Amino acid sequence: MTGRLVYVAGPSGAGKDSLLAWLKAQLAPDAPVAFARRTITRAATADGEQHDSVDMRGFLHLREAGAFGLDWAANGLCYGVRHAELPPRRGSEVVIVNGSRAYLPEAARRYPDMTVVHVTASVQTLRQRLMARGRESAEMVEARVQRALDFRMPPGLASIEIHNDRALAEAGAQLAHALQLTAFA
Incomplete structure (x- = not known):
């Protein structure tokens, strides 16, 4: 697993x-479960999901540099999940x-x-x-x-x-x- x-x-x-x-x-x-942190083209809010905020230019730069294992656009925003957040991830099943x-x-x-x-x-x-x-x-x-x-x-x-x-x-x-x-x- x-x-x-x-x-x-x-x-x-x-x-x-x-x-x-x-x-x-x-x-x-100590549960062997990790919740992948996303990079999103929106500002962080105190009551929302903890994520890395970047502007569109920064997001495109990260994507072109191959930083994301998964990335998509939805509802006017861009989302990415960096390779380090995805399996295999040490300590996480x-x-x-x-x-x-x-x-x-x-x-x-x-x-x-x-x-x-x-x-x-x-x-x-x-x-x-x-x-x-x-x-x-x-x-x-x-x-x-x-x-x-x-x-x-x-x-x-x-x-x-x-x-x-x-x-x-x-x-x-x-x-x-x-x-x-x-x-x-």
């Missing part, structure tokens, strides 16, 4: 960030990446043995969460909901599906069980 990559993807509003934060908080400090559904075929090409986790929620839940964030117009929210409805897992790619509509701890326990993670604090 050494060096297993877990690629987590799903629509905006499904609660991927919350689910991964819950899982990270539940794991024992499992490396979890918060990825993109659109980039999934390329990630699978690069890491054919990865485990895919598709986090989703009902249309009503997605719409409600996206509207509550207040970052987008109703039309933009509907476009995101429609993309969630239109998504199909790429052919030949198996995934673990986690429905995150109820209590976060319920979805988190499902994820931990599906990934066979037992090193809880």
Whole structure:
């Protein structure tokens, strides 16, 4: 199991960030699980994901220099995961990446043995969460909901599906069980 990559993807509003934060908080400090730090073309915020912030020029320079093992663009931002964050990573049996559904075929090409986790929620839940964030117009929210409805897992790619509509701890326990993670604090 050494060096297993877990690629987590799903629509905006499904609660991927919350689910991964819950899982990270539940794991024992010495659990052989790492959460890959992403490089993103947005400013860091106190309440958001811990990431490396770069401007577009810096991101393009890093990508051209071959710094990223995985990189994609989504929702007007660029995301990259540096090689050092990916398997094999010393001391980690499992490396979890918060990825993109659109980039999934390329990630699978690069890491054919990865485990895919598709986090989703009902249309009503997605719409409600996206509207509550207040970052987008109703039309933009509907476009995101429609993309969630239109998504199909790429052919030949198996995934673990986690429905995150109820209590976060319920979805988190499902994820931990599906990934066979037992090193809880």
